[in-house]
Amino acid sequence: MNFKxxxxxxxxGLLVLLGILIFPIGFTVRLSFSSWxxxxxxxxxxxxxxxxxxxxxxxxxxxxFGRLSLLxxxxxxxxxxIGFSLALMVWKQIVFQRFFRVLFLIPMMTTPVIMTVVxxxxxxxxxxxxxxxxxxxxxxxxxxxxxxxxxFTVILVEVWxxxxxxxxxxxxxxxxxxxxxxxxxxxxxAGPVRTFVYVTFPLMAPISIGAIxxxxxEASKIMDTVYVLTSGxxxxxxxxxxxxxxxxxxxxxxxxxxxxLSLTYLVIMIISFTIIAKILTKLMVRGS
Amino acid sequence: MNxxxxxxxxxxxxxxxxxxxxxxKWSDQFPHIKNTGDIAGxxxxxxxxxxxxxxxxxxxxxxxxxxxGEPTALHAEQFSALTGAEVKVIHTxxxxxxxxxxxxxxxxxxxxxxxxxxxxxxxxxxxxxEPVPAKYVNMPQMQDVTQGHIDVNSWDGEMIQxxxxxxxxxxxxxxxxxxxxxxxxxYKAETGNELRVPQxxxxxxxxxxxxxxxxxxxxxxxxxxxxxxxxxxxxxxxAFFSRSxxxxxxxxxxxxxxxxxxxxxxxxxxxxxxAALTDWVEATKYTxxxxxxxxxxxxxxxxxxxxxxxxxxxxxxFVAAMQDDSPIKNKVGSAPLPGSDSVWNRSTGAWENTYxxxxxxxxGWTAAxxxxxxxxxxxxxxxxxxxxxxNHQADIAIGRFGVxxxxxxxxxxxxxxxxxxxxxxxxxQYSETLLAMEEGSANRVFPLRVPGVFQFNSAVAxxxxxxxAGQLSPQEALDEVAAEWTKIVKRIGADTVREAYAVGVALExxx
Numbered sequence: 001m002n003f004k005x006x007x008x009x010x011x012x013g014l015l016v017l018l019g020i021l022i023f024p025i026g027f028t029v030r031l032s033f034s035s036w037x038x039x040x041x042x043x044x045x046x047x048x049x050x051x052x053x054x055x056x057x058x059x060x061x062x063x064x065f066g067r068l069s070l071l072x073x074x075x076x077x078x079x080x081x082i083g084f085s086l087a088l089m090v091w092k093q094i095v096f097q098r099f100f101r102v103l104f105l106i107p108m109m110t111t112p113v114i115m116t117v118v119x120x121x122x123x124x125x126x127x128x129x130x131x132x133x134x135x136x137x138x139x140x141x142x143x144x145x146x147x148x149x150x151x152f153t154v155i156l157v158e159v160w161x162x163x164x165x166x167x168x169x170x171x172x173x174x175x176x177x178x179x180x181x182x183x184x185x186x187x188x189x190a191g192p193v194r195t196f197v198y199v200t201f202p203l204m205a206p207i208s209i210g211a212i213x214x215x216x217x218e219a220s221k222i223m224d225t226v227y228v229l230t231s232g233x234x235x236x237x238x239x240x241x242x243x244x245x246x247x248x249x250x251x252x253x254x255x256x257x258x259x260x261l262s263l264t265y266l267v268i269m270i271i272s273f274t275i276i277a278k279i280l281t282k283l284m285v286r287g288s
Numbered sequence: 289m290n291x292x293x294x295x296x297x298x299x300x301x302x303x304x305x306x307x308x309x310x311x312x313k314w315s316d317q318f319p320h321i322k323n324t325g326d327i328a329g330x331x332x333x334x335x336x337x338x339x340x341x342x343x344x345x346x347x348x349x350x351x352x353x354x355x356x357g358e359p360t361a362l363h364a365e366q367f368s369a370l371t372g373a374e375v376k377v378i379h380t381x382x383x384x385x386x387x388x389x390x391x392x393x394x395x396x397x398x399x400x401x402x403x404x405x406x407x408x409x410x411x412x413x414x415x416x417x418e419p420v421p422a423k424y425v426n427m428p429q430m431q432d433v434t435q436g437h438i439d440v441n442s443w444d445g446e447m448i449q450x451x452x453x454x455x456x457x458x459x460x461x462x463x464x465x466x467x468x469x470x471x472x473x474x475y476k477a478e479t480g481n482e483l484r485v486p487q488x489x490x491x492x493x494x495x496x497x498x499x500x501x502x503x504x505x506x507x508x509x510x511x512x513x514x515x516x517x518x519x520x521x522x523x524x525x526x527a528f529f530s531r532s533x534x535x536x537x538x539x540x541x542x543x544x545x546x547x548x549x550x551x552x553x554x555x556x557x558x559x560x561x562x563a564a565l566t567d568w569v570e571a572t573k574y575t576x577x578x579x580x581x582x583x584x585x586x587x588x589x590x591x592x593x594x595x596x597x598x599x600x601x602x603x604x605x606f607v608a609a610m611q612d613d614s615p616i617k618n619k620v621g622s623a624p625l626p627g628s629d630s631v632w633n634r635s636t637g638a639w640e641n642t643y644x645x646x647x648x649x650x651x652g653w654t655a656a657x658x659x660x661x662x663x664x665x666x667x668x669x670x671x672x673x674x675x676x677x678x679n680h681q682a683d684i685a686i687g688r689f690g691v692x693x694x695x696x697x698x699x700x701x702x703x704x705x706x707x708x709x710x711x712x713x714x715x716x717q718y719s720e721t722l723l724a725m726e727e728g729s730a731n732r733v734f735p736l737r738v739p740g741v742f743q744f745n746s747a748v749a750x751x752x753x754x755x756x757a758g759q760l761s762p763q764e765a766l767d768e769v770a771a772e773w774t775k776i777v778k779r780i781g782a783d784t785v786r787e788a789y790a791v792g793v794a795l796e797x798x799x
Binding site: 035037038039041057125127131142143145147231232233234235236237247250 | 512521743746775
């Protein structure tokens with residue numbers, strides 16, 4: 001029997017894939033070889049000019065990338081630690097368990113841009129309630145306009161918003177763990193700390209790695225928090241790669257160049273996450 | 289009072305009287321114009337009610353509520369009620385107005401019949417816009433628009449954007465402090481200088497520093513020296529240019545403020561601009577806490593809320609301060625931007641030790657009709673209705689609307705006294721300040737309107753933000769901006785940028 005016609009059934013799916021995935025990427029690649037901007041709209045061909053400009057004459061992009069690395073690694077690390085702690089807290093039977101599980105998820109269910117506006121209002125240095133309160137103790141921290149504190153504020157908002165996501169994944173992982181290892185550990189007389197170190201943490205390693213990588217991918221695209229809180233300032237203190245690409249593409253309308261930035265960024269991210277996943281696997285799975 | 293002003297006064301008085309007669313008919317239905325009623329004209333309520341656009345749809349892309357977004361939506365609702373048109377209003381953040389229209393423009397699509405934006409978009413947008421038809425350009429409503437704002441909305445003599453707003457940067461100050469005899473004595477005793485409306489940026493800085501960080505209006509709160517737009521985004525560049533004009537715009541040197549028109553060399557890192565940026569970095573010491581992160585909204589709230597002695601930018605902060613619900617209503621004054629005791633002469637390569645002042649006619653809100661739109665008549669009628677006499681006079685009284693004076697008849701103090709309860713002296717000072725910028729100076733600077741204007745302004749914002757944050761010295765920061773400008777000029781083409789820049793320079797040099 002000839003089954004070649006079966007490929008026809010794959011055609012709709014392939015066309016959709018082509019339309020929503022392959023075409024945009026292909027178009028972006030083509031765009032990156034053009035000088036499309038506000039004055040010259042169109043797909044002319046300028047070869048590798050945009051890439052040469054990026055690698056030889058755009059320190060700002062690389063500085064933004066360095067900042068992004070700092071912000072994303074810090075936020076995801078904190079999200080993992082706090083998310084794991086909260087998940088452990090409501091994993092076992094505790095009073096108001098359901099209430100806490102829902103409570104911890106609320107930040108994730110809010111709209112990021114709206115909540116960032118709220119945070120910005122809280123942290124407004126001269127008109128916001130946080131400094132209003134702190135001024136009672138003679139303090140007026142510059143949450144948004146100090147080079148160091150502005151980074152801290154961005155991290156704080158990101159951690160608040162996305163720790164619940166980490167919490168959710170890790171709690172799901174905890175709830176799916178087998179009971180036998182715990183029974184064995186109990187028979188061997190292991191206390192809570194030893195049980196966590198030698199049973200829970202190793203068993204959770206694959207889920208942890210997945211959760212960390214998913215959050216790192218999301219955190220590496222950090223944009224709305226920076227846009228609303230600081231616009232990348234003061235100076236360029238909180239400017240990240242995605243915000244910089246946004247400025248070049250949609251503020252300055254340098255479509256061709258921003259396409260080159262996006263693709264370079266994509267390649268760097270793929271390589272980085274592959275390396276990070278391997279390191280985490282080595283440390284958390286094989287290491288344990 | 290010059291002849292134009294006298295004629296305008298008569299015109300306004302006549303229109304007020306005429307309005308009284310027709311107030312009942314239309315203001316009952318549209319309370320927004322309750323103070324004047326309908327005012328006769330080509331695009332009045334009466335005229336629009338005779339049009340029939342039933343079954344037709346008009347799509348408008350405008351700014352977010354309230355600034356410009358609220359009047360757009362309000363007048364869309366009124367227009368719809370009068371003509372039967374279906375009007376869809378889409379609200380967009382300021383930073384995205386340019387790209388949201390530009391993307392479909394470049395793709396040859398027409399999702400919007402009318403696009404709102406800023407007048408400095410003009411060079412990039414103009415090939416996608418329908419020029420304003422002669423019947424609108426020649427109507428009496430348009431004849432009332434000041435020449436400066438006709439120029440701002442035109443390209444090489446052809447009107448392309450429809451004047452709906454007027455904007456300029458000027459100084460706002462706390463009159464109850466500067467005119468206070470006790471503070472004048474105290475200031476003189478402690479500094480040796482007169483406390484007066486600052487004539488130079490140096491005086492501005494000294495006074496702002498003196499009145500920074502103490503409760504000088506006895507409201508139990510700390511007050512500060514100055515509120516300024518310093519947040520790194522697409523508006524801070526305008527604040528920087530306002531501080532730069534006095535040091536850099538030399539009336540005896542023609543041929544460009546931003547570039548040397550002949551060579552297209554950027555002038556942005558010249559000594560005049562560096563002096564201005566040095567002042568601005570100093571200003572971070574007398575702004576409220578977090579002032580380096582103030583957006584335009586923060587500036588309006590800060591000065592309008594009584595938190596600072598000075599402010600300079602668009603009209604909104606002043607109008608907000610003069611609204612009925614303001615704690616400082618009738619306690620604020622207006623004046624031209626401060627000047628400087630010396631001005632850089634790039635021809636001689638030396639400072640001239642002479643007083644210099646230059647108004648900066650900043651771009652303002654404007655709107656235009658897309659060339660690809662199939663509803664040109666209806667779209668222009670909407671814009672004409674938006675800016676008709678009754679709507680305009682009601683709109684300029686509401687600070688959050690962002691509609692500011694741009695007509696000769698707007699500079700009559702009586703309208704602010706009678707309709708908005710302003711103190712006559714403040715109204716007179718306000719009208720004279722604005723009018724002097726329109727007609728009284730021969731040393732004005734117009735906004736940069738060249739291809740890729742956003743790239744140039746973005747470079748200025750980044751460079752100056754680095755200086756304000758202490759990441760670079762003023763000279764280093766502006767050298768970086770100049771290097772970036774040189775690259776942009778090279779990418780776009782020096783001749784292309786020159787051709788566009790020459791249009792603005794011609795306006796400046798003609799004075």
